[in-house]
Amino acid sequence: MSLLELKDVFKIYGELHALDSINMKVEKGEWLSIMGPSGSGKSTLMNIIGCMDKPTKGEVLLDGVDIAKQSSKNLTAIRRDKIGLIFQQFHLVNYLTAVENVMLAQYYHSMPDEKEAMEALERVGLADRAKHLPSQLSGGEQQRVCVARALINYPEIILADEPTGNLDEANEEIVVDLFHKLHNEGTTLIVVTHDPEVAEVAQRKIVLRSGKISKEVVNKNFTGKIHFE
Amino acid sequence: MKKRRMYFRMITASLIRRRSRMLVALLSIAIGATILSGLVTIYYDVPRQMGAQFRNYGANMIFTAVDGSFTQDDINSGLSYIKKDDIVGVAPYRYENVRIREKSILAAGTDMEGAKAASPYWSIDGEWPSKDSEILIGANAAEQYELRIGDDVTVSYTPENAQVSGDNGEDIVEDETIDFKVVGILDTGGNEEDYVYMSMSDLEKLTNSETKIDVAELSISASSDQLKKYSQEISNQVSSINARLIKRVTASETTVLTKLQALVLLVTVVVLALTMICVATTMTAVVTERRKEIGLRKAIGASDKSIIWEFMGESMLLGCVGGILGSVLGFVFAQQVSIHVFSSSISFRPLLVPITILVSVAVTGISSLMPIKSATDVDPALVLKGE
Ligand SMILES: Nc1ncnc2c1ncn2[C@@H]1O[C@H](COP(=O)(O)OP(=O)(O)OP(=O)(O)O)[C@@H](O)[C@H]1O
Ligand SMILES: [Mg+2]
Numbered sequence: 315m316s317l318l319e320l321k322d323v324f325k326i327y328g329e330l331h332a333l334d335s336i337n338m339k340v341e342k343g344e345w346l347s348i349m350g351p352s353g354s355g356k357s358t359l360m361n362i363i364g365c366m367d368k369p370t371k372g373e374v375l376l377d378g379v380d381i382a383k384q385s386s387k388n389l390t391a392i393r394r395d396k397i398g399l400i401f402q403q404f405h406l407v408n409y410l411t412a413v414e415n416v417m418l419a420q421y422y423h424s425m426p427d428e429k430e431a432m433e434a435l436e437r438v439g440l441a442d443r444a445k446h447l448p449s450q451l452s453g454g455e456q457q458r459v460c461v462a463r464a465l466i467n468y469p470e471i472i473l474a475d476e477p478t479g480n481l482d483e484a485n486e487e488i489v490v491d492l493f494h495k496l497h498n499e500g501t502t503l504i505v506v507t508h509d510p511e512v513a514e515v516a517q518r519k520i521v522l523r524s525g526k527i528s529k530e531v532v533n534k535n536f537t538g539k540i541h542f543e
Numbered sequence: 544m545k546k547r548r549m550y551f552r553m554i555t556a557s558l559i560r561r562r563s564r565m566l567v568a569l570l571s572i573a574i575g576a577t578i579l580s581g582l583v584t585i586y587y588d589v590p591r592q593m594g595a596q597f598r599n600y601g602a603n604m605i606f607t608a609v610d611g612s613f614t615q616d617d618i619n620s621g622l623s624y625i626k627k628d629d630i631v632g633v634a635p636y637r638y639e640n641v642r643i644r645e646k647s648i649l650a651a652g653t654d655m656e657g658a659k660a661a662s663p664y665w666s667i668d669g670e671w672p673s674k675d676s677e678i679l680i681g682a683n684a685a686e687q688y689e690l691r692i693g694d695d696v697t698v699s700y701t702p703e704n705a706q707v708s709g710d711n712g713e714d715i716v717e718d719e720t721i722d723f724k725v726v727g728i729l730d731t732g733g734n735e736e737d738y739v740y741m742s743m744s745d746l747e748k749l750t751n752s753e754t755k756i757d758v759a760e761l762s763i764s765a766s767s768d769q770l771k772k773y774s775q776e777i778s779n780q781v782s783s784i785n786a787r788l789i790k791r792v793t794a795s796e797t798t799v800l801t802k803l804q805a806l807v808l809l810v811t812v813v814v815l816a817l818t819m820i821c822v823a824t825t826m827t828a829v830v831t832e833r834r835k836e837i838g839l840r841k842a843i844g845a846s847d848k849s850i851i852w853e854f855m856g857e858s859m860l861l862g863c864v865g866g867i868l869g870s871v872l873g874f875v876f877a878q879q880v881s882i883h884v885f886s887s888s889i890s891f892r893p894l895l896v897p898i899t900i901l902v903s904v905a906v907t908g909i910s911s912l913m914p915i916k917s918a919t920d921v922d923p924a925l926v927l928k929g930e
Contacts, residue, residue: 366924367843387846393923394817395845405839417549422844428547451691463843517862 317342317470317502318363323382325525334525335370336462340471345493345538347513350522356506357475358421359522363504364473365393374427377470383442393428394423397408398464403458406448412459413444416466423467434462438492454485461492463521471502478512487540494538515540544633554856558864564832566904568825569865572907575818578868579811580899581876582812584889586807592885594764598631599663602760603792604774606784610757612637613783621759621777621784621886629769631762632660635722637743638757639750640701642718643688649738650698652746655679661762668692669727675745681736685728694725698739702750715852721749767797821908825916834921847926850918858911861906866903870896 318340325333334353340346350356361367362374365381366389374381381392393399398419406415416431435444438458448456457477464472474493478486490512493503507513517536521529547832558565597603606613606621618635634657641650657669660731669692672679678698680690690696699718723745729735760855763770769790777786845853874891881889 364842366922380607383798390841390844390846393842399842405835405842407836408837410558414552414556416551418840419843421546421553422840422846422849425545427545 316340316375317344317377319372319373319375320363321375323362323368323374325355326370331525333362333374336372336525338520338527340502340504341405343497343500343502344518345497345516345536346505347516347519348504349508349510349519350505350528354522356522358525359414360473360504360506363471364397364399367391372511379390393466396470398467398469398472400457400464400472400474400477401461402479404448404453404460404480406456406459406463408448411445411447412440412451412455412462415448415459416463419463419466420447429463430445431466434466435459435503437465437495438462438490448522451483454481454488457485457489457504458492461489465496465501469501471504472496474503474505476506476508478507478509483542486512490540511540512543550853550856554853554860557857558860563854564829565861568822568829569868571818571821571825571867572862572903573868573922575821575906576866576890576899576903577872579877579902580681580870580873580895581880582807582811582814584742584873584892584895585880586804587892588881588889589803589807590766590800591764592881592887592889593796594766595631595884595887597792597796597799598762598764599758600792601662601664602632602634602762603789603796604761604763604770605787605789606759606777607787608757609785612757614754614756617781617783618756618759621781621786624776624780625763625773625832626765629763629765630762632657632760632796634658634660634661635743635756635759635760637740637746637755639700639746640700641749643696643739646688648684650746650749651738651740652743653740654743655740658740661760662731666730667727668730669725672740672742672848673728673883676721676723676725677742678745679727679729679740680725681738681740682728682730684739685737690725692728694723696723696725697721698723698741698749702751708752713798719749719751745833759884766800767793781790788805819906822858822907822910823914826854827913827917830854830914830918833918835925837893837918837921838923838925841921847919851915854915854918855908855911858907858915860903862907863900864928865907866900869903870899873899 316339318387320336320338322463324331325331325334336359348356348359353484362369368381372382374492376392376396381389384392409419413428413431413435417426417428418436420426430442431445435441438461440455440458440462443451443455451459478489481489493505497503505516513519515538517533519531519533520527527536587812615635622633634653637652639650639652640647642648655673659671663759667679678696685691697720699720701718723741729740743754756891763773765773769794774788777784806861841851877889881887883928
């Protein structure tokens with residue numbers, strides 16, 4: 315059984331088919347990237363997989379459970395237990411320090427553990443920035459805090475929507491390297507990106523167009539390393 | 544336990560690191576709490592304050608004799624039924640007809656200190672008599688006899704058992720006389736201006752008789768119910784005394800007090816309502832301002848319950864800090880009001896501190912309920928959509 319399976323999924327806003335009959339499977343440990351022009355439905359798809367939104371039609375099986383049929387309370391629990399989220403706008407709580415932001419995810423999940431949170435920050439190379447507020451961190455550093463927060467509860471899937479959208483090349487590489495590490499540890503990764511270089515690193519690439527999957531490419535020479543032109 | 548620690552770490556961080564934002568909310572709570580605790584202090588202090596004020600208008604209880612006259616001992620046993628702190632002044636009076644320059648005038652023997660305390664509104668030109676042979680003369684009488692401060696005056700008295708002797712068959716009455724010095728002229732706007740006032744012992748010397756008291760005027764600081772109780776008890780227990788209330792004074796005291804307390808209560812309710820509206824508005828603004836943060840918290844797994852508790856915790860902590868500030872400032876406020884309006888200070892009521900904090904926390908919590916409830920409506924998908 316696949317970790318994630320979408321069967322004939324629609325998301326319809328009035329006349330607009332933001333998602334139009336999506337069928338896809340994601341295996342455990344896979345690294346998938348999703349591309350597509352603006353408005354093609356990438357974020358809509360991520361919201362549904364991330365249990366933050368429900369499809370208008372269709373089945374979304376996560377670990378065999380159809381999340382389209384769950385109550386919003388159950389969705390919160392699934393999101394908390396199985397999913398790590400990374401956003402383009404490096405969303406951090408602005409009055410909590412880096413380490414507190416990581417601990418926040420632990421707090422909602424189970425138990426806050428400062429030591430473990432520090433270790434996560436160490437993994438993203440920010441141990442010395444732990445006591446800084448988001449406003450005192452650079453964009454790249456903030457995004458790394460988000461990565462640390464996403465991985466702290468050992469989620470089954472990490473969903474990243476434009477994780478490198480606001481980063482320069484150096485920081486982009488750091489984040490992709492972190493993904494590579496996570497991938498090596500067996501974490502399933504779904505990364506939405508506009509950036510072909512980031513998309514190419516993944517094992518497989520799906521391209522959306524007007525809510526439909528228009529192309530699917532498997533990366534035959536997958537290394538997990540980013541190559542800049 | 545560790546979870547609770549993180550909870551407090553979060554809500555205190557939110558208040559401390561976002562302090563410029565929370566200042567408005569804190570200010571409104573603190574001002575509300577200040578006015579509330581101040582008004583409550585005043586509310587409970589007003590009877591005491593006003594009571595003291597009212598005592599300026601003179602006696603509100605009077606002892607009269609059941610049978611002719613009574614003694615100082617009777618007064619003392621009457622006073623033993625009144626709480627010591629409530630007694631503002633006691634003035635015994637004995638009235639006798641005396642003569643000055645062969646014209647008759649009413650002389651009152653009294654205890655000057657007692658009269659001063661029981662009738663604070665008496666205005667004296669000159670001084671109160673402080674020793675024997677000093678006399679206080681009513682303004683009318685002074686005019687009539689053309690007496691001024693510092694004048695010497697002889698007061699004479701014809702005893703009932705006066706010896707009538709006459710060599711030539713004339714009646715010669717042997718008067719008692721005492722030479723007095725006028726030290727003060729009394730201005731009251733009442734009958735008192737027609738009398739002369741001397742010490743009890745002078746009057747006894749003059750009349751050559753035992754102590755006897757015709758009436759005692761008392762100024763007592765107590766509610767009208769309490770006064771009624773006092774007067775009944777004294778009338779019942781002390782057989783020689785009839786204790787009565789001076790109704791005109793006690794009744795007006797009670798109406799003024801009731802109206803004043805009603806006013807304070809009304810203001811309290813209005814301030815409470817205003818504070819709640821202010822807190823609710825501020826919390827609504829806070830929730831709106833933090834929609835993205837709420838969405839983020841939900842996206843990383845916060846349940847509606849934890850969102851509610853976090854915001855509730857923040858607003859209650861705010862209420863607590865506001866309550867502490869308010870109970871301190873409220874006392875200062877009440878003290879200032881008391882000093883400027885009643886020219887007397889109030890005592891600190893320690894119990895009011897926890898009550899103010901509790902009420903402040905409760906009021907903040909209740910007024911934040913609706914805004915916080917709306918926080919749970921935030922859609923976590925908001926976060927992925929960006930701005
Ligand atoms: N809540 C909504 N109500 C109505 N239409 C919506 C809503 N959310 C998204 N859409 C529409 O659905 C379509 C897909 O939006 P989506 O955010 O998934 O695009 P995207 O691929 O993420 O684009 P971008 O690359 O710009 O982030 C868009 O046309 C958008 O206007
Ligand atoms: Mg998008």
